[in-house]
Amino acid sequence: MIRRTNDLVVYLVVAFGLSWLIAAPAWFTGGLRSPVFVVVAACMMATPSIAVLVVWRLKNREVRFRDWARRTGLTLGPRKGRTLWLVLAAWVGTPVVVGVAIAISAALGLVSLDLAHLSLYAKELARTGRQLPPVQTVFSIQLAFAVVLAPLLNAIPALGEEWGWRGWLLPRLTTYGTFRGLLLSGVIWGLWHFPVTLLGYNYPDFGGWAAPYFIIACVCLGFVIGWLRLRSGSVWPSVIAHGSFNATAGLIILAGDAAHPPRPEVAGVTGPVGWILLALLAVVLFWRWPATNSDCPAAPVGADSARADQTRDAG
Numbered sequence: 001m002i003r004r005t006n007d008l009v010v011y012l013v014v015a016f017g018l019s020w021l022i023a024a025p026a027w028f029t030g031g032l033r034s035p036v037f038v039v040v041a042a043c044m045m046a047t048p049s050i051a052v053l054v055v056w057r058l059k060n061r062e063v064r065f066r067d068w069a070r071r072t073g074l075t076l077g078p079r080k081g082r083t084l085w086l087v088l089a090a091w092v093g094t095p096v097v098v099g100v101a102i103a104i105s106a107a108l109g110l111v112s113l114d115l116a117h118l119s120l121y122a123k124e125l126a127r128t129g130r131q132l133p134p135v136q137t138v139f140s141i142q143l144a145f146a147v148v149l150a151p152l153l154n155a156i157p158a159l160g161e162e163w164g165w166r167g168w169l170l171p172r173l174t175t176y177g178t179f180r181g182l183l184l185s186g187v188i189w190g191l192w193h194f195p196v197t198l199l200g201y202n203y204p205d206f207g208g209w210a211a212p213y214f215i216i217a218c219v220c221l222g223f224v225i226g227w228l229r230l231r232s233g234s235v236w237p238s239v240i241a242h243g244s245f246n247a248t249a250g251l252i253i254l255a256g257d258a259a260h261p262p263r264p265e266v267a268g269v270t271g272p273v274g275w276i277l278l279a280l281l282a283v284v285l286f287w288r289w290p291a292t293n294s295d296c297p298a299a300p301v302g303a304d305s306a307r308a309d310q311t312r313d314a315g
Helices: 007-027 037-044 047-059 065-071 080-107 119-126 135-153 155-176 178-192 204-232 236-248 272-288 303-314
Strands: none
Touching: 007 037, 007 047, 007 155, 007 178, 047 155, 080 135, 080 204, 080 236, 080 272, 119 135, 135 155, 135 236, 155 178, 155 204, 155 236, 178 204, 204 236, 204 272
C-alpha cells in the first residue's frame, strides 16, 4: 500500500505529522513562554529531512544513498565554483537585505530606531541582572556574531529544513512549472510552521493570526532561497541563506527604541517592507540569471529510479 502511495503525500504526512507531534509539549506548557519552546522549535526543523529519508526508504529503496544525495542537493551541484560563489553571496547578501529592510522601514516611519543608546536592547540586557560591558559593545559583538558566525552555526538546523523544502520538495514541485513550484513550496513551508505560528511565533501581538500572516513571508523568502537552489543545483546556498536569515531577522529588535518597540508585523524583513523587498529581489534574480530545475531534477520514483541509475552507469 505504501509503495503505491504518492511520494509527495508520504513526504507531507511525515513532515507535518512529526512537526505537530514535536510541538505538542509547547502547546500544553505555556506556548511561546514554555520552557521547552526553544528545544521544540529546533527539533521541528529536522522533520523535513526526516521526511526525505522516509520517502527514500519507502519509495526509492532501489536508489543508492549517494545518488539520492546528489539528486536532492547534498552535493555542490554540477558547477561547484558557481555553488561556492552563491554560498558566499547568501552569506553576505542576507544581512544586507535585512539591513535594507530595516532602513526602509525607518525611512517610512514604520519603526523608531535608537542607534545612539540602543534603549530597547539595554532594557532587555538589564533584565538578565548580570554585570555586562556597555550596551554598544555587546551589540557590536552580537551583530558581528550574527553576520559572520551564526550562518555557519545555524547551518545544521537549517539543513534539517532545507534538505526537505528546497532539496527534495522544490524540484519535485517545479515539474509543474518553475513559478508554480516556487509558489506552492512557499505556501507549504508556511503551513508547516503552523504548530508554532498559531501560538504567535514571529508576530506575538497577532496571536493565532501570525500563522496565515507568516505564509506571505515564507512565499517571498522562498522565491529567493529557491532561486539559490535552482541556480546552483545544490542545497548549500539555501542552507546558508536560511541560517543567516534566522540569525539576522531579529536585529530590528536590538536597534529599537524602548519607548516605541518595533512591530515585526509592520517593519523589518518579516513585515510588508521585507516582503516587497524580497519579491523585487526575486524578480531581478530570475530575470538577470534565469534558474530552472534543469540542474536539480526531481528524484525519480521507484522503477524509474532504478532505470535512471542504470542509464547513468551505462553512460
